[in-house]
Amino acid sequence: MIGFIKKDLAMIKSNFKLMGILFVVYAIMGFMGDMDISFILPFISVMIMISTFSYDNYNKWDAYAISLPDGRKNSVRAKYVATILMMIIVSIVTFILSCAISYYKTQTIDLVQMLSTMLGSVFGTLLVLVFMYPIIYKFGLEKARIGIFVIVFGIVIIGGLLIQYVDLSYISKYLFCIEDYLIPILIAVMIIMVYVSYIISLRIFNKKEF
DSSP states (O other): OHHHHHHHHHHTGGGHHHHHHHHHHHHHHHHHSOOOOTTHHHHHHHHHHHTHHHHHHHTTHHHHHTTSTTHHHHHHHHHHHHHHHHHHHHHHHHHHHHHHHHHHHHSOOOHHHHHHHHHHHHHHHHHHHHHHHHHHHHHOHHHHHHHHHHHHHHHHHHHHHHHHHSOHHHHHHHHHHTGGGHHHHHHHHHHHHHHHHHHHHHHHHHHOOO
């Protein structure tokens, strides 16, 4: 599986300069204004990893991969691992950058708040991953692009409706009761989401013929 992961990372090597430029641009915007960069850069990293599906399709990689021992399983597993690895690295760099921006503006760093924000960013980015990958494996990248907009706008619309029509005070009470366990629960939920998404993607990929 290591070879599959290296392949995915090698395909986006040309995008590393782009990520570096984006870090610089958003860092400047963060220092100069009130822009929150915690979600944007991890989200872009996942979008870059999603582009590897296009490279795979162009180079007929899947037809070759399935001829290898455990090729189907390793191909899908490596795609998830490489994406999560990329997202974690970008999130850590973003976290350090956010701390620097916070210290520059306020001369203080609220680590608890920063960690909570980073965890929320990772959770939001993983939502895109866990929904998009099964769709891509099922319908292909071109059709799945529509799904990206549907998912993003769907989350925004649902969030807006919840804020407008749902009394969030009840939810706040429940969250207060589990406040000490919120981070472990959130991490467990993220692991379960990724695992379920992986299993669905693997089952879809196993049924495909090339």
